[in-house]
Amino acid sequence: MTVRIAVLDDYQRVAPAMADWAGELPAGTSVDHFGRHIADEGELVAALAPFEVVVAMRERTPFPRSVLAKLPRLRLLVTTGMVNASIDLASARELGVTVCGTRSRPSGTAELTWALILGLVRDVAGNEARLRAGQWQTAVAQDLYGETLGVVGLGRLGGRVAAIGAAFGMDVVAWSPRLTAEAAAEHGARLVDKAELFATAKVATIHLVLGDRSRGLVGAAELGAMREDAYLVNTSRFGIIDADALRAALTGTPRPAGVALDVFDTEPLPEDHWLRSAPRTLLSPHMGFVTAENYRVFYGDAVADIAAFLADPSRPLRPLA
Numbered sequence: 001m002t003v004r005i006a007v008l009d010d011y012q013r014v015a016p017a018m019a020d021w022a023g024e025l026p027a028g029t030s031v032d033h034f035g036r037h038i039a040d041e042g043e044l045v046a047a048l049a050p051f052e053v054v055v056a057m058r059e060r061t062p063f064p065r066s067v068l069a070k071l072p073r074l075r076l077l078v079t080t081g082m083v084n085a086s087i088d089l090a091s092a093r094e095l096g097v098t099v100c101g102t103r104s105r106p107s108g109t110a111e112l113t114w115a116l117i118l119g120l121v122r123d124v125a126g127n128e129a130r131l132r133a134g135q136w137q138t139a140v141a142q143d144l145y146g147e148t149l150g151v152v153g154l155g156r157l158g159g160r161v162a163a164i165g166a167a168f169g170m171d172v173v174a175w176s177p178r179l180t181a182e183a184a185a186e187h188g189a190r191l192v193d194k195a196e197l198f199a200t201a202k203v204a205t206i207h208l209v210l211g212d213r214s215r216g217l218v219g220a221a222e223l224g225a226m227r228e229d230a231y232l233v234n235t236s237r238f239g240i241i242d243a244d245a246l247r248a249a250l251t252g253t254p255r256p257a258g259v260a261l262d263v264f265d266t267e268p269l270p271e272d273h274w275l276r277s278a279p280r281t282l283l284s285p286h287m288g289f290v291t292a293e294n295y296r297v298f299y300g301d302a303v304a305d306i307a308a309f310l311a312d313p314s315r316p317l318r319p320l321a
Helices: 041-048 089-095 107-121 124-132 156-167 181-186 194-200 220-225 243-252 292-311
Strands: 003-007 029-033 053-056 076-079 098-100 148-152 171-175 203-206 231-234 258-261 281-283
Touching: 003 292, 053 292, 076 292, 089 098, 098 292, 107 124, 107 156, 107 203, 107 231, 107 258, 107 281, 107 292, 148 156, 148 194, 156 171, 156 203, 171 194, 194 220, 220 243
Parallel strands: 003 029, 003 053, 053 076, 076 098, 148 171, 148 203, 203 231, 231 258, 258 281
Antiparallel strands: none
16 A cells, blocks of 8 residues: 655655655655645645645644645654644544654754844845945944844843853843843843843844733834844744734835844735835744754654654654644
8 A cells, every 4th residue: 555645845846866765765656746836725635535644834834723624545644853833633533633843953943043034134135236236335233342232032042142242252131021131141131121132232123932921022113122232133933023013104204224134924925915015124034943953853854754653653753643
């Protein structure tokens, strides 16, 4: 019996080369790679109906109960990474679908965070556009040395970002709901409350997991408290920022001076989305985790998850549900 495997959202069409699919999987398996995102739920269900195994790239394709319940052949759902808020784990358990995760590298998102910070502060994209248009040195940039970096969420990603801020000579402050002064100090940061962080930081950068308590955590009060020369960076999840408050701040107030986003409420970002034309923004297409090294970990572990499950469904690797 042939086991059919679907690999979703391979936008760059690189998944086949990132792991040894043929060598590691048993005979009798076939792998189909989907390079086009399928947003329509009905189309998604129809496309996945023949497959026993699905590999999802992060949270690009949601798997709510309404999808899982219509895929009776599905036995294993592998998500890259160990957290995926777009999969209804409770429904997967109830419907008998095993969900497994993979390891990941934290370095890519931290590095992109600093690319966005420097891109904002030095207006790299704006200066390049003006240079190509025949202009030269039309603005004066700002320094980061001696300024305050505010890190919202000081976990493994936020901690890396904080360390780089310290290397730039910045005063690093941090806040999250359960952060302690001792834990902040371990990362070379100083614990402050949320209000102080947003009022004093030259750069505020978000590194929290999206959940009920963090959804809309950065709203009108936080944005309105920021300095007029301050910048906000979000490489975590868009929902942590209140969308209406952000739109109002960017179109109706002078603060913050700039906002960099690698995450959005709808992905891929629709062509008519308001953020595509929003002022004072630097946008990247959710590239924090998209590195060759991380993809090799993602897809290599996905293949190992599948091989283990097919060998013995009762002993899955890295099970989430």
